[in-house]
Amino acid sequence: MTSQPPAGVHLEPGDYTGSDPLVFTSSPARSPQVPSAPQARAPKTVEMTIDGAPVTVPDNVTILAACRSQGIDIPTLCTLSTLTPEGVCRMCVVDTGGRVLAPSCSARVGQGMTVWTDNDRVRHSRKLVLELLASSVDVDLAGPELPDGSIARYMAEYGADPSRFGPPSPPAPAGARDAAEAGHHEQPDGSVAERVAQPAKVDNDLFVRDYAKCILCYKCVEACGADAQNTFAISVAGRGFSARVSTEFDVGLAESACVFCGNCINVCPTGALMFRSEYELRRVGEWREDDQTVTRTICPYCGVGCTLELHVQDNRIVKVLSPLDAQVTSGNLCVKGRFGFDFVHVRPKGSDREA
Amino acid sequence: MDLRIADIAVSPAEREAVDAFLSPRIGTARGGWDGGERNIELDGRTARGGHEARSHRDLLLPTLHAVQDRVGWISPGAVAHIARRLTVPPAEIFGVATFYALLSTTERPSAAVHVCDDMACRLAGAEDICQQLEVTLGPAGHAQPGEQRTWHRSPCLGQCERAPAALFTIAGDPAIRVSTGPLDAPTILARLDDGVHGQGRLEAVEGPLGTAATPERLEQLRLLAPQAGQPGLRLLARIGRVDPTSLTAYLANGGYRALREAIAAGPERVIAEVTAAEVLGRGGAAFPTGRKWAAARAAEARPKNIVCNADEAEPGTFKDRVILEEDPFALVEAMTIAAFAVGAERGFIYLRGEYPLAEARMQNAIDRAREKGLLGRNVLDTGFDFEIEIRRGGGAYIAGEETALFESIEGDRPEPRSKPPFPVEVGLFGKPTVINNVETLANLPHIVRDGAAAYAATGTPGSRGSKLFSLSGHVARPGVYEVPFGTRLSDLIELAGGVRDGHQVKIVNIGGAAGSFVGPDRLDLPLTYEHARAEGVTIGAGAVVVFDETTDVLDILRRIAAFFRDESCGQCVPCRVGTVRQEELLARLIAHRPRGTVADELALLDELGRAMRDASICGLGQTANSAVASGLRVAGVLS
Ligand SMILES: Cc1cc2nc3c(=O)[nH]c(=O)nc-3n(C[C@H](O)[C@H](O)[C@H](O)COP(=O)(O)O)c2cc1C
Ligand code: SF4
Ligand code: SF4
Ligand code: SF4
Ligand code: FES
Ligand code: FES
Numbered sequence: 001m002t003s004q005p006p007a008g009v010h011l012e013p014g015d016y017t018g019s020d021p022l023v024f025t026s027s028p029a030r031s032p033q034v035p036s037a038p039q040a041r042a043p044k045t046v047e048m049t050i051d052g053a054p055v056t057v058p059d060n061v062t063i064l065a066a067c068r069s070q071g072i073d074i075p076t077l078c079t080l081s082t083l084t085p086e087g088v089c090r091m092c093v094v095d096t097g098g099r100v101l102a103p104s105c106s107a108r109v110g111q112g113m114t115v116w117t118d119n120d121r122v123r124h125s126r127k128l129v130l131e132l133l134a135s136s137v138d139v140d141l142a143g144p145e146l147p148d149g150s151i152a153r154y155m156a157e158y159g160a161d162p163s164r165f166g167p168p169s170p171p172a173p174a175g176a177r178d179a180a181e182a183g184h185h186e187q188p189d190g191s192v193a194e195r196v197a198q199p200a201k202v203d204n205d206l207f208v209r210d211y212a213k214c215i216l217c218y219k220c221v222e223a224c225g226a227d228a229q230n231t232f233a234i235s236v237a238g239r240g241f242s243a244r245v246s247t248e249f250d251v252g253l254a255e256s257a258c259v260f261c262g263n264c265i266n267v268c269p270t271g272a273l274m275f276r277s278e279y280e281l282r283r284v285g286e287w288r289e290d291d292q293t294v295t296r297t298i299c300p301y302c303g304v305g306c307t308l309e310l311h312v313q314d315n316r317i318v319k320v321l322s323p324l325d326a327q328v329t330s331g332n333l334c335v336k337g338r339f340g341f342d343f344v345h346v347r348p349k350g351s352d353r354e355a
Numbered sequence: 356m357d358l359r360i361a362d363i364a365v366s367p368a369e370r371e372a373v374d375a376f377l378s379p380r381i382g383t384a385r386g387g388w389d390g391g392e393r394n395i396e397l398d399g400r401t402a403r404g405g406h407e408a409r410s411h412r413d414l415l416l417p418t419l420h421a422v423q424d425r426v427g428w429i430s431p432g433a434v435a436h437i438a439r440r441l442t443v444p445p446a447e448i449f450g451v452a453t454f455y456a457l458l459s460t461t462e463r464p465s466a467a468v469h470v471c472d473d474m475a476c477r478l479a480g481a482e483d484i485c486q487q488l489e490v491t492l493g494p495a496g497h498a499q500p501g502e503q504r505t506w507h508r509s510p511c512l513g514q515c516e517r518a519p520a521a522l523f524t525i526a527g528d529p530a531i532r533v534s535t536g537p538l539d540a541p542t543i544l545a546r547l548d549d550g551v552h553g554q555g556r557l558e559a560v561e562g563p564l565g566t567a568a569t570p571e572r573l574e575q576l577r578l579l580a581p582q583a584g585q586p587g588l589r590l591l592a593r594i595g596r597v598d599p600t601s602l603t604a605y606l607a608n609g610g611y612r613a614l615r616e617a618i619a620a621g622p623e624r625v626i627a628e629v630t631a632a633e634v635l636g637r638g639g640a641a642f643p644t645g646r647k648w649a650a651a652r653a654a655e656a657r658p659k660n661i662v663c664n665a666d667e668a669e670p671g672t673f674k675d676r677v678i679l680e681e682d683p684f685a686l687v688e689a690m691t692i693a694a695f696a697v698g699a700e701r702g703f704i705y706l707r708g709e710y711p712l713a714e715a716r717m718q719n720a721i722d723r724a725r726e727k728g729l730l731g732r733n734v735l736d737t738g739f740d741f742e743i744e745i746r747r748g749g750g751a752y753i754a755g756e757e758t759a760l761f762e763s764i765e766g767d768r769p770e771p772r773s774k775p776p777f778p779v780e781v782g783l784f785g786k787p788t789v790i791n792n793v794e795t796l797a798n799l800p801h802i803v804r805d806g807a808a809a810y811a812a813t814g815t816p817g818s819r820g821s822k823l824f825s826l827s828g829h830v831a832r833p834g835v836y837e838v839p840f841g842t843r844l845s846d847l848i849e850l851a852g853g854v855r856d857g858h859q860v861k862i863v864n865i866g867g868a869a870g871s872f873v874g875p876d877r878l879d880l881p882l883t884y885e886h887a888r889a890e891g892v893t894i895g896a897g898a899v900v901v902f903d904e905t906t907d908v909l910d911i912l913r914r915i916a917a918f919f920r921d922e923s924c925g926q927c928v929p930c931r932v933g934t935v936r937q938e939e940l941l942a943r944l945i946a947h948r949p950r951g952t953v954a955d956e957l958a959l960l961d962e963l964g965r966a967m968r969d970a971s972i973c974g975l976g977q978t979a980n981s982a983v984a985s986g987l988r989v990a991g992v993l994s
Contacts, residue, residue, distance in 0.1 A: 086926075088972070124966060125965075132928050183509075185917070187942070190941070216925065232446055236925075238925070239454050242925070243925030247446050249460065
């Protein structure tokens with residue numbers, strides 16, 4: 001891995017990254033285009049008004065897509081380009097003049113629709129959603145995919161102040177939130193704002209589940225289930241504030257159906273699901289994103305040809321992602337492509353490249 | 356899907372409970388990957404995987420009930436066995452089981468009591484009961500080592516006329532499930548002992564179990580529906596007069612005349628009459644039933660479904676229970692008319708898990724009707740097929756929301772779907788579905804038989820017909836009352852005997868936890884949808900809980916706030932976290948420890964309420980602040 005280009009150098013597809021035969025980006029000889037089904041319907045459009053401006057947009061898109069096509073910034077947390085919209089975080093609400101606000105990530109446009117993306121009603125709900133989330137979840141690493149992965153910017157923009165609901169509660173002991181029974185809770189005295197804080201679940205060498213950071217966006221459950229991996233190792237369990245992502249009876253991942261594909265990590269917007277390597281570096285304060293390089297390459301294992309993004313710090317692979325827009329993977333890998341890179345760090349004894 | 360199921364032993368009782376329920380329905384194969392035949396030519400096994408094996412997902416909740424009923428909890432071994440037999444991933448089974456308050460995924464004693472500590476029962480001393488149970492049995496939900504009995508707190512059990520009430524569940528073969536009241540702590544403990552020791556007394560306590568229309572029975576029924584036996588009633592006409600277990604008795608008292616007339620008139624005429632009668636849904640949302648039916652009839656996909664929403668879990672509401680328990684054939688007939696009108700082949704009654712007597716009576720009515728060719732293939736020789744199945748809820752208020760209810764029947768977590776699409780297009784099993792409340796359906800035979808004009812002569816222009824109200828709290832004769840729309844709130848309270856002697860009304864809850872409060876100055880409110888709307892209150896499903904001046908209103912509001920926190924499905928942020936913050940804020944006000952001033956707290960509560968109303972996915976989150984906010988305003992407790 002000595003052949004990394006310096007940080008900041010932009011690689012084009014097909015650029016050869018050096019002498020290490022394992023690291024190269026996708027070859028231009030190979031068509032990046034997967035044949036797609038013929039267009040089933042002639043594109044139709046609708047006319048609508050967004051923030052007072054008349055616009056014409058395709059008739060089958062979400063309000064979010066319509067607004068983004070007009071360059072309007074709408075915050076999202078639980079929507080991801082590769083997964084079915086769940087419409088649960090309610091960050092993306094807009095005012096369509098209805099009795100209640102509409103989730104723009106899943107509500108569709110309609111002929112003659114009037115949409116306000118930034119009026120008082122909308123701003124108020126977004127502010128409260130941010131405050132409620134930040135007062136109950138550790139959102140330090142949280143951020144939406146678009147436009148820039150930062151929740152902090154939105155907190156500032158909407159003037160969200162989570163401390164209005166009181167000082168944070170102490171973390172729950174390990175396992176306590178998993179043992180909660182539906183329909184029951186301890187009566188609060190209101191002196192602290194209850195949080196989902198709890199110790200991280202560190203039950204294997206590959207990745208960590210730190211549900212103190214979980215905003216319950218359902219992305220991991222979708223990715224593990226019918227939207228991608230079809231393994232169904234995890235589900236949302238419990239209900240209300242005790243709802244949580246869980247294996248059956250909270251067994252460790254190794255005992256569950258998990259195949260360690262890490263596809264859940266790839267879609268988690270909060271850092272709740274994290275490579276063990278990243279987790280350990282963060283714990284000792286050694287995680288330095290600015291010093292890392294990201295190299296796009298193709299997985300060396302099988303013939304499928306999945307695109308990998310190797311995150312490298314201090315000459316070690318610390319995290320492997322796959323881009324959501326990669327033709328072959330849509331961000332999904334298998335255990336080998338995701339975690340099988342220890343051998344890269346093993347050098348022959350006595351060699352000048354010994355780690 | 357490639358299931359990986361842990362190799363955990365299933366106990367003989369668990370296996371028997373699962374297999375006794377599933378085998379008659381899906382055969383005896385162990386699961387999708389088992390039981391295929393060895394095919395020499397293909398040189399392999401043909402798995403029964405794929406769609407066929409997964410098509411029984413809707414049997415998941417009933418299977419979980421079977422295990423819970425038999426063993427008292429759902430163990431990892433039971434989950435593994437169910438996973439194999441239904442080809443459902445264990446994690447998803449766990450996700451479903453942990454959603455419901457009546458299902459347990461931790462070991463608990465077989466004899467359990469769920470003690471109601473909700474509005475009416477609080478007024479009747481439920482907290483005292485809970486404290487005494489805590490002394491004997493330990494804290495709620497934590498059975499002491501070696502103890503064979505356990506207790507839980509419960510939201511309203513729909514037995515408010517006999518507060519304080521409780522639901523007993525004794526696991527076994529057969530299981531005993533009894534909802535009853537009024538109770539005190541010693542009686543509860545004695546009944547639990549009866550259950551533990553298998554003495555039959557517990558089954559016998561549920562009240563008017565005799566069913567023949569005797570004077571004694573009528574007398575007992577007057578505790579539930581005080582007007583029972585009076586002339587001039589429409590929805591309650593048969594209560595106490597007709598044996599609810601006998602189809603013969605039902606037929607002799609006007610039963611099935613409406614279905615015959617509907618068949619003679621044809622579906623279009625039936626829908627036209629229902630539309631002309633302007634009947635509005637009684638489940639809380641007051642949507643025009645005729646419009647719903649017409650849309651479902653026009654939908655093209657097949658098969659269509661009729662669903663009766665009998666999940667009645669709104670605190671203070673027990674009016675559907677009267678029909679389910681005491682006039683079950685009327686509901687079977689009404690659903691059959693609805694099915695005929697919209698062209699549906701399958702009917703489901705989603706019935707509250709806390710209503711065991713209603714379940715028994717409804718199942719009996721369905722079975723008797725099927726025997727006589729009034730259900731099944733070729734109903735009344737018309738060539739139209741219709742079947743009804745009961746699905747038991749698991750203790751989740753949110754499962755009463757129509758789309759959550761579909762998810763529950765389908766074997767998923769009852770989390771509301773986003774609408775559109777609406778149920779009349781994409782409903783249960785993705786098919787066009789009419790979902791109606793029990794009381795809405797109970798109106799239909801009357802409309803069909805008497806005609807829309809006669810029906811609409813009762814009530815007001817905006818609210819046709821009569822309405823069942825559930826009266827509880829500080830009234831002399833709590834119970835279910837039928838009055839024409841337009842009756843004043845004060846007259847309704849008088850009908851229930853007024854408040855106790857020497858006391859005055861302090862505040863009245865209309866519509867339950869999702870409703871709101873009015874003060875004594877607004878008792879002249881005519882009870883109609885249009886008046887309620889104009890006054891900024893809601894009739895909801897017709898709960899009326901009366902509180903006299905001895906009531907600690909803040910304590911009631913706190914119970915409501917706790918209710919919403921417990922019952923939120925947890926999907927969306929404004930409701931999942933908002934209900935927690937609302938309860939915390941109320942706790943600070945009650946403890947006189949506001950953050951900042953009381954006015955600051957009220958302003959924050961108002962901000963919270965606006966976001967919950969505007970940004971929550973479903974009606975639960977959207978209304979979770981309304982009763983609390985209106986209660987604070989009306990009672991003026993903080994000013
Ligand atoms: C949280 C929640 C709980 C509900 N519970 C019930 C219920 O228990 N019974 C019922 O009939 N409707 C209930 N509803 C209303 C249903 O969603 C639906 O509107 C109703 O079943 C339609 O029937 P109707 O048109 O005959 O009233 C509930 C709605 C919400 C939002
Ligand atoms: S690693 Fe893969 S199989 Fe395991 S929980 Fe995540 S998505 Fe599911
Ligand atoms: S763990 Fe991550 S992906 Fe999964 S629900 Fe929580 S925040 Fe979303
Ligand atoms: S409003 Fe509450 S109950 Fe309804 S979907 Fe949201 S979290 Fe669930
Ligand atoms: S992004 Fe639309 S609801 Fe979460
Ligand atoms: S049964 Fe207890 S309040 Fe309704």
